[in-house]
Amino acid sequence: MSSNDFSQFSLIDLFHQEAENQAAVLTHGLLVLERDSTNPTRLEELMRAAHSLKGAARIVGLDAAVQVAHAMEDCFVAAQKGKIVLSAEAVDVLLKSVDLFSRIAQTPEPRFAMWKNENAAEIEQAVAAVNALSVAQPPVPAGSPQPEAVEAPAPKRSEIPVEAHVVEAPSAEAAPSAAVKQEERVLRVAAGSLNRLLGLAGEALVESRWLSPYAASLLRLKRQQAKLSETLEALRESLAGQSLDEQTLVRLTDAQRQAADCVRALGDRHGEVELSARRSASLAHRLYREALASRMRPFADGVQGFRRLVRDLARELGKEVQLRIAGEATPVDRDVLERLEAPLGHLLRNAVDHGMESPEERLRAGKPREGYVRLEARHAAGLLSIVIEDDGQGVALDDLRRAVVAKKYTTPEVAQTLSEEELLDFLFLPGFSLRDQVTKISGRGVGLDVVQNMVKSVGGSVRLVNRPGTGARFQIQLPLTLSVMRFLLVEVGGEPYAIPLARLTRTLQVGRAEIEMLEGREHIPFESQRVGLVSAAQIFGKSHAAASEELAIVILGDHSKHFGVVVDRFLGEQQLVVAPLDPRLGKIKDINAGALMPDGSPVLILDVDDLIRSVELLVSGGRLDRVQPLEAQAAGGRRKRVLVVDDSLTVRELERKLIGNAGYEVEVSIDGMDGWNAVRTQPFDLVVTDIDMPRLDGIELVRLIKNDPRLKSLPVMIVSYKDRPEDRNRGLEAGADYYLTKGSFHDETLLNGVADLIGEAQNPTES
8 A cells, every 4th residue: 555545544534633733733833933923934834734624624524623724724824914923822822722623623523513512602712812813913013023933843744544654763863854755655553463573573583592502502512523533633643653453443544534524514514503693683683673663653753742831831830941852753662652751741840840940030040031941862872861951940959958857758967968869869759849839730749750650660760960050950761662671681599580771770890808897787889889788699599609709799779779789690681572471470579570581591580679679678677698708719610711722733732731731721723713713602711822824813813802892801812923023013903912922932931921911820730
């Protein structure tokens, strides 16, 4: 179906859609016209919108709507001819007429005639008020100054009534354009179908990753076969000169040949699987992005009414406020966008009512007479970031401190010791307000509480930055979509758990020496404060992890209240498809949902708010266990591992024996590509590599390691026959941590370099 094929829609459906779109055009144009009353482009746009509505209403037989639209059209024509100038009061009348037209347009068809009869007086009054505008205001004399026009992007229009548009979502940087509109195919798709499609696409994205571990297992098998080939070769050399029967020699030769064939076959299969894994992952990513785009709507779709809201509220309060919206083309998940309407409305009302001064107060403070509220949406670090800021008076901390005491949240003595961040936290409490009297706009203390609850319900966070005298800034961070999210995977008691990245404050690796005891509790320093530690093993009833030199800590909390949750280890970040738990299980303590890992194994997603409550209960009840003291690695623990990469068998074995005899565990690779596959699949403490090698040279190997986020901290030593200064500089510029020439190094030189980079071996042995 082309975008011009309306055959499947009734006239009433089309009229409702056109009325909604044209009403948005009228509202937007009137708000702009209020600041530039003689803008010919806007007047032409408004006249055409009213004319279109009049014609559409006449076609469907909605006479009441025809009367209202006709009166508005006459008014705009009069303004175009210069007979009248539309003042702010005139805009009030016209906006009310737009509201009335929208109410008429949404009337069910059987009630068209009844609606007109029941509301005849209201219709006549509205039409009379609009008609009176044509003679109530004289035109402005020629040459009179006009207020500076502030253009805003026109609202997005839809072609036909649909439940979802299956099109590519605009990028966050794209600017809306009314002049250029691409032809797009539009389909009617149920929201539930889109949800299922996105869920399946997310599962395909996760399933595509199982090939990578399989490819890694093939690579490990290839390495084992290569070792078998080396063992057989060594066996053959050791038996050289001995009298062996011909059958034994034939069997040994056949074993060598079969091992070599296995290495080649595994190498070929590994390459094919790795290529298939990349293609599968690329296809799954594209599928997911397309499915996600079908759920996305531009941010402008959810904020069209906010300019009117701010304008009407400011006039009601006798203030002059302009709403500036940035990032209207930013794509937002439709579910997230629907949930944003109420919280953003609360924040905008608070900004105008609480934050903005009257024009006289602003002039006395040296500010422009008109204030502004800025609303911005953008994508940042894989999250949706929304900022609401104003240039008002900010939050008066002394007034806030008095309100906290008056409402008996704390004593006057304690209130004087509270920091600014701690004071601002009270604004988010249910029922808290700085107003003594309740009005229809504010005073009930539900605004910021609603904002925080909504943001937390979708796994986001909200932060208030106060600038006394110059304004306030709210920053909201939300996941881009609610079906597939990024998590930090951690291990506790041998089991994986997922923590939403949006709810994390920080992750730390802390040595035992940094732990301090304060009032019988263990703390660590964090951002100029002390954060208490709690073991995740105690929270989940697991056994404590084996001893380690460092603690893996996840900092959780909100505003000024933080806890350090000690986990066994970090497993890395992962994008997972969120799967709700069976409702028959009820609410599981500290758990929010589930997901499947790339290898198909299940993982539980933590409920961060519930987890924080569990920690608070442990602390308040005096049942908090100490994080078990970690002893140094005992003798016989894991040895430091070194990977030697060299295509020369002689040099490779020499380095392996030297480093291995010093107590390190040594693995070898026959060239750069083999070495690169090894460091990606196995943990090493150091890489010792040559430069000139087939398939992948040492310089490129160093660059790959240093450009990989997981491996960039891995030390690399280059050992090469090339001893010219330019060769040394080339290696160090690639990222090598140490450069040693083969022609000059002795046993001690090599081992000293290894020790300088990763420390002495703990268990010297003979190999």
